[in-house]
Amino acid sequence: xxxxxxxxxxxxxxxxxxxxxxxxxxxxxxxxxxxxxxxxxxxxxxxxxxxxxxxxxxxxxxxxxxxxxxxxxxxxxxxxxxxxxxxxxxxxxxxxxxxxxxxxxxxxxxxxxxxxxxxxxxxxxxxxxxxxxxxxxxxxxxxxxxxxxxxxxxxxxxxxxxxxxxxxxxxxxxxxxxxxxxxxxxxxxxxxxxxxxxxxxxxxxxxxxxxxxxxxxxxxxxxxxxxxxxxxxxxxxxxxxxxxxxxxxxxxxx
Amino acid sequence: xxxxxxxxxxxxxxxxxxxxxxxxxxxxxxxxxxxxxxxxxxxxxxxxxxxxxxxxxxxxxxxxxxxxxxxxxxxxxxxxxxxxxxxxxxxxxxxxxxxxxxxxxxxxxxxxxxxxxxxxxxxxxxxxxxxxxxxxxxxxxxxxxxxxxxxxxxxxxxxxxxxxxxxxxxxxxxxxxxxxxxxxxxxxxxxxxxxxxxxxxxxxxxxxxxxxxxxxxxxxxxxxxxxxxxxxxxxxxxxxxxxxxxxxxxxxxxxxxxxxxxxxxxxxxxxxxxxxxxxxxxxxxxxxxx
Numbered sequence: 001x002x003x004x005x006x007x008x009x010x011x012x013x014x015x016x017x018x019x020x021x022x023x024x025x026x027x028x029x030x031x032x033x034x035x036x037x038x039x040x041x042x043x044x045x046x047x048x049x050x051x052x053x054x055x056x057x058x059x060x061x062x063x064x065x066x067x068x069x070x071x072x073x074x075x076x077x078x079x080x081x082x083x084x085x086x087x088x089x090x091x092x093x094x095x096x097x098x099x100x101x102x103x104x105x106x107x108x109x110x111x112x113x114x115x116x117x118x119x120x121x122x123x124x125x126x127x128x129x130x131x132x133x134x135x136x137x138x139x140x141x142x143x144x145x146x147x148x149x150x151x152x153x154x155x156x157x158x159x160x161x162x163x164x165x166x167x168x169x170x171x172x173x174x175x176x177x178x179x180x181x182x183x184x185x186x187x188x189x190x191x192x193x194x195x196x197x198x199x200x201x202x203x204x205x206x207x208x209x210x211x212x213x214x215x216x217x218x219x220x221x222x223x224x225x226x227x228x229x230x231x232x233x234x235x236x237x238x239x240x241x242x243x244x245x246x247x248x249x250x251x252x253x254x
Numbered sequence: 255x256x257x258x259x260x261x262x263x264x265x266x267x268x269x270x271x272x273x274x275x276x277x278x279x280x281x282x283x284x285x286x287x288x289x290x291x292x293x294x295x296x297x298x299x300x301x302x303x304x305x306x307x308x309x310x311x312x313x314x315x316x317x318x319x320x321x322x323x324x325x326x327x328x329x330x331x332x333x334x335x336x337x338x339x340x341x342x343x344x345x346x347x348x349x350x351x352x353x354x355x356x357x358x359x360x361x362x363x364x365x366x367x368x369x370x371x372x373x374x375x376x377x378x379x380x381x382x383x384x385x386x387x388x389x390x391x392x393x394x395x396x397x398x399x400x401x402x403x404x405x406x407x408x409x410x411x412x413x414x415x416x417x418x419x420x421x422x423x424x425x426x427x428x429x430x431x432x433x434x435x436x437x438x439x440x441x442x443x444x445x446x447x448x449x450x451x452x453x454x455x456x457x458x459x460x461x462x463x464x465x466x467x468x469x470x471x472x473x474x475x476x477x478x479x480x481x482x483x484x485x486x487x488x489x490x491x492x493x494x495x496x497x498x499x500x501x502x503x504x505x506x507x508x509x510x511x512x513x514x515x516x517x518x519x520x521x522x523x524x525x526x527x528x529x530x531x532x533x534x535x536x537x538x539x540x541x542x543x544x
Contacts, residue, residue, distance in 0.1 A: 051433075075436030087431045089424060103420045104436040120415075167436055 001060075002027040002202055003048075003171060008057035008067075010047060017043040018054070019226040025219075027170070030197055031204045032213045034237075035223035036246055041206045042084060044223065045175055048204075049081045050074040062170060076104060080164035081173035084206075086156045090149030094140055094159055097148050098131040101166030134162045138192060154185040158192070165196065172196060174205040178212050190216055214238065222246070257389045259510045260503065265395045265464060266475075267502020268402035269295075272457040273479025274486060274494035275409065276450030281489045282426040283446040284336065286349055290356040291454055292476015297360060298324055298455025299462040299471055300368050303375060306459075313378045320459050321452040328451025329444045331356060336447070337440065357473075365469050375463040398460040405456065406495050409449070413491065422446055478505075481525050487535025496536055501525075 003025040010018040017040050025031050033041050046052045048059060050071040059067040066074055080101075089097050135141045138158040143151060148159060157177055164172055174193075178186050186209065193203055193216055207213050213220065214234040222229040222237060224246045230237060237243055273291055280288045298320050305316035335356065339349045379397070383390040413419040424432040425439035426446070432439045458472065465471060482501045486493025504524060509517040 070438065071433045072436045072438040075434075080436075081434060083434065087428075087434055089427050089431050091427060100420060100424045100432075100437075101435050103417050103424075124415075163435065 001025065002062060003204075004058075004060045005048070006058045006060075008044075008047060008059065009055045010043065010052055011055060016226045018047060020057075021223070021226070021228045022057075023221055023228065023231070025171075025202060025204065027202050028197065028200070029202060029218040030193060030216055031202070032217035032220045033204060033206045033223060034208075034210070034213055034220060035229070039223040040226040041223055042175060043226075045081065045173055045206060048074070049079060049173060075167060075169075078168075078170040079173065080167050080169035080171075082157070082160045082164050082175055082177060084175045084179065086153075086160060088148040088156055088160055088163070090147065092148055093145050094135065094148055094151065095128070095131055095144040097159060097163050098134055098166050099127060101163035102127055102131065104167050131166065134166055137165075137195065138162050139188075153180045154182065157181065157185075157189075161192070161196075165199075165201065169201060171202045171204065174203065174207075176206055176208060178207055178209045186212060255510075257387060258391065259506055261391050261395055261399075263503035263506035264499060265398050265461075265502070266506060267482075267499035268399050268495075269457045269461050269475060269498070270479045270482040270502050271495040271498025272402055272405065272453045273476060274483035274498045275406065275491060276453045277480055277483040278486075278489050278491055278494045279446050279450045281483075283422070283443045284332070284340070286336070286346065286353070287480065288447075288450070289350065289353040289476070290331070290360055291450065292472035292474070292479060293357050293360045293364075294324055294327065294451045294454040294472065295458040295461070295475055296364055296469060296472035297327070298458030299467050300364055300373075300458075301455065302459030302462055303373055303467050304368075306378075307373075307375055317456065317459050321456050324455030325448040325452040327448075327455075329448040331451070332444050332447035337443075357476075361469060361473070368467075370469060373467040375467065378463050392464065394460075394463040398464065401456070401460055405453065409453075410491065418442075418445070478521070481522070485525065485528055485535055487537035490535065490537040493535050493537035500536075 001024050003023075005024070006022045008018055008021045009016070021044065033044065035041055043052065047054050048066070050066070050069050050073065053068050057067065058065060061077055061079060064077055066077060066079075069077070089100065092100070132141060132144065135144055138161065140151075140155060140159060140162065143155065148156065151159060157180070161172075161174065161177065178189055181189060190212060193205070196203055205213075217234055219231065220234060220237045221231045222240075222243050229246055230240050230243050232240070273295060276291050277288065280286055280291070301320040301323060302316050305311045305319055306313055311319070335352055336349060339352055379393040381393055384393050384396055385391070386396075413423060421432070421437045422442045422445065424435060424437055425442035429439040432442070454472075461471070478501060479498065482497035483494050484497070485501060486495070486497025501521060505517050505521045508520040512520065
């Protein structure tokens with residue numbers, strides 16, 4: 001198992017935002033986390049990525065315990081994420097955003113940089129190559145010298161995904177990647193997620209767009225009121241009476 | 255005469271530059287103005303005096319120990335006072351007030367430890383003067399200028415070409431986005447304050463042999479360093495250096511050729527004009543509320 005979460009709990013005051021949730025994810029698949037508004041999806045993401053500390057339960061990633069770790073430690077362990085609200089360095093160029101995303105993988109120290117050694121030059125060149133390669137991957141190469149804040153909304157989402165990929169994660173968490181995208185961009189996103197998978201990165205996404213989720217996910221987890229309601233293939237989920245009840249009963253969008 | 259004036263302008267200008275660098279780093283990292291910055295220079299000056307003159311350590315070693323102590327002082331200041339306040343979500347002006355408190359506590363503590371009298375360093379170098387272009391210049395002055403430039407260059411490389419420097423710049427721009435990139439912004443901010451304090455203390459130990467050691471040394475220099483930071487473009491690293499050297503030169507020139515009594519009036523008058531004419535500073539930093 002790549003990621004194994006057991007009996008995870010977190011309360012805010014009296015509210016059980018995450019209530020005894022257990023999931024397991026294998027490498028090389030696209031997973032989706034769905035549920036009506038307020039089901040606790042983003043809280044769950046924040047628990048995995050170290051933004052929140054769980055009250056109890058365990059998170060094991062790649063054989064390493066991650067519960068209680070800080071966000072940067074989770075990132076170092078190989079989990080990158082994007083946010084519901086776009087979270088880029090708006091005043092940096094597109095290229096620099098990707099370079100910052102890569103910085104955890106840098107090796108050259110102060111001395112090498114000071115004397116501008118061969119190894120440092122080679123590393124610097126390799127970084128730029130790799131960043132450009134990643135930008136080409138999402139079609140942003142032409143925008144590499146633009147400020148991130150000047151990109152369109154959809155492009156900023158793509159840049160955030162690429163920046164997350166730059167840290168060479170094994171798992172990428174995408175929090176509502178399709179939010180604010182037009183239909184063309186959504187089709188492109190679908191293709192992009194498949195391409196990410198092809199690079200050996202496992203994907204877990206939170207998404208409201210059911211069409212997209214049913215199209216792309218191999219396996220779906222459904223949360224409701226902080227608890228896991230169901231899990232299974234898209235077909236199983238679509239035909240699960242408990243899920244239909246939760247969505248219709250909750251009055252959530254289709 | 256002119257060359258000597260320029261050299262002393264550069265000496266004090268480099269010191270302003272080092273202090274201004276600290277202001278800029280702290281402003282970028284925490285969005286604050288730290289009033290205690292100049293008094294850390296005083297602290298550095300007294301610490302250096304203690305290690306070098308009282309304990310008889312070599313000058314270079316005293317310099318390193320002083321910078322290291324100041325580094326941890328700056329980090330501690332950020333972690334135990336500034337961040338505690340910021341976590342309470344108080345207005346920025348309250349945090350700035352805290353730095354004023356730190357300034358006076360620091361001043362009085364220095365006085366309590368070392369006493370109110372002016373002290374002086376013995377000579378640092380075996381030769382009194384070096385001759386440049388046929389003009390005799392105090393060796394310590396030349397050393398101060400060279401060291402300042404080396405420090406500024408080191409900082410520039412550190413900030414722009416190292417992993418940790420990248421983390422610092424990223425945290426300063428957007429802490430939340432930095433977290434998403436595997437950066438620990440609170441540590442990066444702490445280190446930034448540490449570096450700012452270490453720069454100020456180093457300026458103190460460089461200046462000690464030239465200006466002497468006294469309680470109020472840093473306060474005036476601190477304010478001028480702040481002026482220099484704004485002239486260069488508040489928050490801009492290269493601007494801080496240029497602003498510092500420029501202010502030092504203007505001040506020394508006016509003292510030499512016009513009036514040493516009114517040199518501050520001239521320097522600050524220029525600053526006021528500068529604020530009207532070019533509020534973004536020489537290097538065009540964001541200065542206007544829009």
